[in-house]
Amino acid sequence: MNKPDFSERDICTKFITPALERVGWDLQTQVREEFSFTAGRIIVRGRLHARGRRRRADYVLSYQKNQPIAVIEAKDNTHALGDGMQQALSYSDALDVPFVFTSNGDGFLFHDRTGLSEHTETPLTLDEFPSPDELWRRYCQHKGIGEAAQPAVEEPYYDDGSGRTPRYYQTVAINRTVEAIAKGQNRILLVMATGTGKTFTAFQIIWRLWKAGEKKRILFLADRNVLVNQAKNNDFKPFGQAMTKVSNRTVDKSYEIYLALYQAVSGSEEEKNIYKQFSQEFFDLIVIDECHRGSADADSAWRQILDHFSSATHIGLTATPKETKAVSNIDYFGEPIYTYSLKQGIEDGFLAPYKVVRIDLDKDLQGWRPMDGQTDKHGHLIEDRIYNLKDFDRQLILEKRTTTVATKVTEFLARTDPYQKTIVFCEDIDHAERMRQALINLNPERVRENRKYVMRITGDETEGKAELDNFINPEESYPVIATTSKLMTTGVDAQTCKVIVLDQRIQSMTEFKQIIGRGTRINDEFNKHWFTILDFKKATELFADRDFDGDPVKIYEPDTGQSVVPDDEQGTNPDTPAIAEEPENYGIDSGEAWHSDDTDADWNADNQKTTGRTRYVVDNVEVNVVAERVQYLGPDGKLITESLKDYTRKKVREQFSSLDDFLHRWKAADRKQAIIDELAEKGVFWHDLMEDVGEKLGAEPDPFDVICHIVYDQPPLSRRERAEQVRKNDYFKRYEGASRAVLEALLTKYTDTGIEPIEDVKVLKLDPFSRMGSPMELLGAFGGKEEYLAAVRDLEQELYA
Secondary structure (H helix, E strand, C coil): CCHHHCCHHHHHHHHHHHHHHHCCCCCCCCEEEEEECCCCCEEEECCEEEECCCCEEEEEEECCCCCEEEEEEECCCCCCCCCCHHHHHHHHHHHCCCEEEEECCCCEEEEECCCCCCCCEEEECHHHCCCHHHHHHHHHHHHCCCCCCHHHHCCCCCCCCCCCCCCHHHHHHHHHHHHHHHCCCCEEEEEECCCCCHHHHHHHHHHHHHHCCCCCCEEEEECCHHHHHHHHHCCCHHHHHHEEECCCCCCCCCCCEEEEEHHHHCCCCHHHCHHHHCCCCCCCEEEECCCCCCCCECCCHHHHHHHHCCCCEEEEEECCCCECCCEEHHHHHCCCCEEECHHHHHHHCCCCCEEEEECCEHHHHHCECCCCCCECCCCCECCCCCECCCCECCCEEEHHHHHHHHHHHHHHHHHCCCCCEEEEECCCHHHHHHHHHHHHHHCHHHHHHCHHHEEECCCCCHHHHHCHHHHHCCCCCCCCEEEECCCCCCCCCECCEEEEEECCCCCCHHHHHHHHHHHCCCECCCCECCEEEEECCCHHHHHHCCCCCCCCCEEECCCCCCCCCCHHHCCCCCCCCCCCECCCCCCCCCCCCCCCHHHHHHHCCCCHHHHCCCCEEECCCCCCECCCCCEEECCCCCEECCCHHHHHHHHHHHHCCCHHHHHHHHHHCCCHHHHHHHHHHCCCCHHHHHHHHHHHHCCCECHHHHHHHHCCCCCCCEHHHHHHHHHHCCHHHHCCHHHHHHHHHHHHHHHHHCHHHHCCHHHHHCCCHHHHCCHHHHHHCCCCHHHHHHHHHHHHHHHCC
16 A cells, blocks of 8 residues: 555554654553543533533653653644644643644654754654653753752652543643742642642642652641541542641641641630641641632731741642732732633533523612611611612512522422522521521422421531531432522532522622532533523623633523523423532531631621611512523623524534535535534534424424524425425335335434434434344345445435435
């Protein structure tokens, strides 16, 4: 065979891989081929989901495991030497590697991002590829890693033998941090979205520095007991006997790894500041989890701990760095050494996307003013002014507003899955208690099944807090609904919680991101691939803030009388994937309650304590849902302001400028589903569009007809009509026996379920095909697999003639 006849894989195995072996690259430990480093964005389709394309590098070269330094993009020999360079450079951005190569089998094009080469891009022969030692030498020179720093930089990752490896972004974060510390940097900030494995990342950093002898005594600080326990019992477990948790305000200086709560080692009274029993030089590394909450504030008691150990290296971990006039993570730690955002996590498919249902109430929008001399239910004269959203459930309680919200939450759960775990965020403890009562009264049958169907989980109530572990445990069915204020905003992994209800006025971007983070983890076992937010207080307007970096899949605003469930979720299937993640336990080992600026509302059940004003309770004012509109967010995270149809026309015309372009591409495609998937990734909301066209037809349309109708103004046909046309044309007369029976069954399958199933040869394993014969027998009726696939393509041509 001639080289131009070889496939891309042939080029790899016959030319690229041998070139690597000749100069000493170990294929078992240093070379990863066809390396997929993302999971593929989750694309939500109604109540189903699909995965987008994974990003995959042809070769990733590492000096040692988990330390990538180069990528190679391969092309077949019909391409020029450097045709894959731009693609490879984008991979190098993500993987943080400075050396980039492309090859078509004739040689390599080398792109050196370090600036150390005479030319940025240099062609190489197949025998001139650099050795591992040569690239590592250049890497260390580029990074400024001298001999003294190399032992820490070259210290291996912890490997438990299970095959678990860090995700690509964790590797970048770990390697950058270890390299910076080995070179002498003492203040480091890592920003990683909730659900991306900050604790595992911290463990690998500590492990490598500890094993290399770079750091000998390490303190891991957190402000939630559950965070410390999770670290100790899970990711940090390999430290074994070298590790201890500081508790009962006692100090034992014989350990090397210490885990502690701020509150357990400090206090308002001097004798509680047990951290001072350690000398200022005792720790040489301190890792501060969720550093946005307390340590960023220069005046906080927590900062005093860090100041006491100021000679140590400090690493701050957070999903939401805090930057205000009074508080700054960046002022203390410096600019983040690495940031992995919510938006990037969703794009990579490691974090769950979400839908938003916005529900506006009339009194929230219009405000409410009492009549002259009106008193509340307790006889208090209500101050005469207009009360609005910022007053409700704080200064003024409209009891029927609480009932309306609870009714809409109940309606949503009843129409999707009444047992999907749900967090309802309220203004304060009193509001959370009223919401609990309203939900119990609206769900009497569920409560009779189990009294814990609805529970208030707040910082002041022991029994509710005791149910927190059950709520976050995927194996426990109850509680189903948790009403809370601040207690569950951060800190614990509630993986099967599928709905977040916002009936809390949120003005802090930090808090908003933390609350959204409750739902961002994916759990395949429990069918959790996205989550739903029900917003009653316009909190999701923060999506439009330039500081927000994650994009909702959809924003739905029901009209008056409409179901609270989005159109694409209505049905009886209870498997709706949804929210989930971290509630939190504020308890500390000594049992002492504690207090911080972030949790004032949770510990002040009576708002009069903070305002000094009477809180009015009104029980005779009706509150109703008002008419609004459906809004969507595109794949770029921007709110779509035009109609869905106009948006679809624009997105499709970006791909296909005319009807002829679209028809040519559609007919030429071996798999029509590939075009459907491609448009879905570009932001076409297929499910919603098909429902709209289907309502007009009175039957389900084909995606082909949806595009032709909406974008190019062609009259649509239903799938049934297309199938009938094929039958009327006597298409099947050219076949006989088993082959004819198979094609007739495929046409029926298309009518019932669409084009996707009939393009997959696995359909032959399903009924009714399985009753006709085995897949091999059915393929044999056509003369083989290739002939079968050709017959399917021919059938498709007839369908879309």
